[in-house]
Amino acid sequence: MIIYHLSTECYPVAKVGGLADVVGALPKYQNKIKDIDAKVVMPWYNKSFVYDHEFDIVFDGYIHQGGNMLQVQVLKEKSDVLGFELYMVKIPGLLDRDNPYGYQDENFQFIGFQHGVLHWLSAMNIRPDVLHCHDYHTGLVPFMIEYCPEFSPLKGVKTIATIHNGEYQGMMSWEMARYLPSFDQYKWGLMDWNGLINPLASMIKCANAFTTVSQGYLEELYISFRGLESLIRDEFGKAYGIINGIDTEVWNPETDPMLDFNFNIKNAVEQKKKGKEKLCREYGLKPELPLFAFIGRFATEKGADLIPDIVWKSIKQSYGALNIMVLGSGNSYIENKLKEYDYTYTNFALDLGYKEHLSHKIYASADFLLMPSRVEPCGLNQMYSMRYGTVPIVRYTGGLRDTVTDISTGGAGINFTYPGVDDVIHAMNRALMLYNQKDVMENLIDANMNFDFSWEKSAEKYIALYKN
Ligand code: ADP
Structure with a gap:
């Protein structure tokens, strides 16, 4: 089973918070299970802890965002040290930023990342068994693979959406629609929530299943979720609460190189x-x-x-x-x-x-x-x-x-x-x-x-x- 995790963060490549820890560990532990091949796809930023590693360019192409033509390169990390294959999507002038978040034009940034990933997979005829989308930054993927003709080779690929933080939904005005890859206009409602494009709502509607990172949080969202609670109730049949773990190899007090005094349970x-x-x-x-x-x-x-x-x-x-x-x-x-x-x-x-x-x-x-x-x-x-x-x-x-x-x-x-x-x-x-x-x-x-x-x-x- 081949799984592609799509995320804007992954430890130790780029980390802002818990999303990075999860995406840096979950695929590694999934790969320990027989017949599972989990990979990570993320943007290429200006700064990363792994840029002294070697990369192969596995794809070179172009996408259109509105009137702009953008170059897309996909680089694959060559070593085995992370415990999963790492692919980084390079879009010069759009994704090469110092930090993952905090920019005025983030809608262009995340649309570009999603477009770039799906363009690469479609053009190369790569059909994973599962696309696992993490948070709203990749929230339009389940919609796009079904309703954007450009990605028709991916139609029917199963999608899982995980909500790590529902406080951020990535809402944008419908004016942004012209920067999306062209889509079946009759299906616009699957991206809409209250008159705005809402990537988080869209992934809840369109993914085959969605998960939250604990059962307790899922129960809370059912009651109150920044206006999306009725959607959660409608889609509850495909909702699952799966608690995060921690990477006990990185977080091991006995071997952690960041500690001055290592210890185990005895000392x-x-x-x-x-x-x-x-x-x-x-x-x-x-x-x-x-x-x-x-x-x-x-x-x-x-x-x-x-x-x-x-x-x-x-x-x-x-x-x-x-x-x-x-x-x-x-x-x-x-x-x-x-x-x-x-x-x-x-x-x-x-x-x-x-x-x-x-x-x-x-x-x-x-x-x-x-x-x-x-x-x-x-x-x-x-x-x-x-x-x-x-x-x-x-x-x-x-x-x-x-x-x-x-x-x-x-x-x-x-x-x-x-x-x-x-x-x-x-x-x-x-x-x-x-x-x-x-x-x-x-x-x-x-x-x-x-x-x-x-x-x-x-x-x-x-x-x-x-x-x-
Ligand atoms: P968040 O909502 O911020 O993602 P989490 O509890 O899921 O919260 O994860 C936070 C992660 O970020 C932890 O690994 C924590 O150690 C790390 N972290 C948060 N702030 C800092 C900081 N200022 N310096 C170092 N690590 C930090």
Whole structure:
């Protein structure tokens, strides 16, 4: 069975968030299953961690976007190190950007990527068994292969759509239709939602099945989904919630090259302590106090707007008996507030930016990881922290409720229900009580490290779905 994963991110090639981790791991684990050949297709950006690798040009052609003729090249990575074949689509002047997202003309960018991929596959007569589309950036693919004559060699290929983050739907005005490959005009309704082209809605309508990255998130979308809930209800018969795993080869505290002090379940307590001491010294924090951490995008869906108030209030209420460390970037108001607190409070440290190495060190060194998310389709941070023996403190939502069980009900984490500052601080106070009981803390480290979040089970579930 040949599967092509279409995505704008893939770890370690280009990563912005969890989508990259999933697309960098799922195909690798699928390829461990007999008779499965999973590949990844993504855009070629200006920057990537793999450009010192060698590539073959496997396709060279042209597409038309409106009145513009664009060159399309497909490059195949030559080594075997990623665990899957990697194809990168190069469209000079359109896809060669520094970052995957954040551009005014992103509609042209993603239409171009989808057009380029399907043009290549059709022209070369490559008919995979499954096209697996990830998020709205590839959301028009299921429509295009059925209703764009240019891609008729692909008609009937089965499609799966995965919603990693339903907060972004890629809506655009119908004026953009002339930049799409020409399509059967009678079928326009399959791209439409409320008078706009909506790629996320289109992939839900047109894919053979769609999945969300946890069962909990799927249940939430059924009730409320930024205006698409009625669509989810209509299409519920082909909806599946499949929880993400984590790449336990990359995220292995025993071998992780990004850690200063590696550890396993036997020496975790001592080694984690050494890592924490080093990290605290580097950031002017106090190693003897508990360390709470937050890693992520400064966006309201992550509850990052609560973090500034959590910082000053928790430090004040505990009389300075805790440390907080934040790694991330995003909303400038949040960044500025946190910079101010970094200057004001010795118990608080901030590192602005995207830093893969530092994130691994924090997962390994913190005592508690804060996730006050308003929306969390799956969430990977809680799984990384658990794998590295750090207790997650999470809002009971989406994938967080599927993966973290409160200590009061037999789990090894802390849950709270409402995404508000006082609720988070209440949860932190519960954590402080645990921190002061050495045996309990040691048991929690042990229990968290023992959780099984490996991809094997979920990779099998996707294969079963493709077969179905
Ligand atoms: P998202 O909605 O942002 O994709 P996920 O929990 O699914 O959230 O995945 C977030 C991923 O991005 C994790 O691998 C996390 O470690 C990583 N990450 C987020 N922010 C940063 C940062 N500032 N530096 C390093 N890694 C980060």
